[in-house]
Amino acid sequence: MLPCAAGARGRGAMVALRAGKKSLLRALSRSFVCRGCQLAPERGAERRDTAPSGVSRFCPPRKSCHDWIGPPDKYSNLRPVHFYIPENESPSEQKLRKLRQETQEWNQQFWANQNLTFSKEKEEFIHSRLKTKGLGLRTESGQKATLNAEEMADFYKEFLSKNFQKHMYYNRDWYKRNFAITFFMGKVALERIWNKLKQKQKKSNN
Numbered sequence: 001m002l003p004c005a006a007g008a009r010g011r012g013a014m015v016a017l018r019a020g021k022k023s024l025l026r027a028l029s030r031s032f033v034c035r036g037c038q039l040a041p042e043r044g045a046e047r048r049d050t051a052p053s054g055v056s057r058f059c060p061p062r063k064s065c066h067d068w069i070g071p072p073d074k075y076s077n078l079r080p081v082h083f084y085i086p087e088n089e090s091p092s093e094q095k096l097r098k099l100r101q102e103t104q105e106w107n108q109q110f111w112a113n114q115n116l117t118f119s120k121e122k123e124e125f126i127h128s129r130l131k132t133k134g135l136g137l138r139t140e141s142g143q144k145a146t147l148n149a150e151e152m153a154d155f156y157k158e159f160l161s162k163n164f165q166k167h168m169y170y171n172r173d174w175y176k177r178n179f180a181i182t183f184f185m186g187k188v189a190l191e192r193i194w195n196k197l198k199q200k201q202k203k204s205n206n
Contacts, residue, residue, distance in 0.1 A: 075112035080104065092191055096184040103177045110170060118159065125155045 059082070068082040081104060083097050130137065130145055139145050 073108060073112070075115060076108050076110075077115065078108055078111060080108070090188075090191065092184065092188050096181065096188055099177075099181055099184060103181065106177070107174075114163075121159060122155060 065084055065086075067084050070080045070082060072079050081100075083101060085097065086093070089097070126145075126147055127137065129147055129151060135145055137145055
């Protein structure tokens with residue numbers, strides 16, 4: 001095969017790959033938009049108690065070039081991820097990073113509020129049962145009065161039943177967000193492969 005013919009065929013393959021890549025991304029984008037994959041924030045009407053917003057203030061070393069996982073947050077018990085931002089971050093990589101950050105903040109806020117509500121209602125339940133029994137909040141020895149496992153089982157069952165719809169909405173939005181993140185991860189991976197192919201094509205032309 002003549003060198004000019006090989007170069008023309010290679011450029012034709014690159015053009016075809018570019019067209020196929022763009023059509024694939026457009027199809028995936030339409031599938032997410034058309035199926036109503038709207039990333040819903042936590043519903044304000046469901047937040048009876050609000051924990052401090054934001055993730056942990058843990059800061060990785062400034063010169064780090066990797067993502068860092070911080071210590072568990074004291075409100076949500078979740079470990080925050082601090083995402084590394086490269087200097088040559090592409091628009092797709094930026095979109096993926098911001099989506100992951102926004103999802104992490106949404107998840108942090110949900111579980112911080114949920115844990116706060118759980119602790120508050122648990123204390124109210126214990127105080128109510130102790131009052132019904134004619135008991136105080138402290139035993140004769142000065143220790144904090146508690147209920148037995150069977151009595152606490154009533155609270156756990158009631159709490160889960162009362163928050164069933166809230167957890168259902170959370171699971172639905174959690175899957176939507178994960179599908180969106182997976183989509184953009186695939187998009188970033190394809191773009192990186194495409195950039196490597198372009199670099200190889202330039203080297204072969206030179």
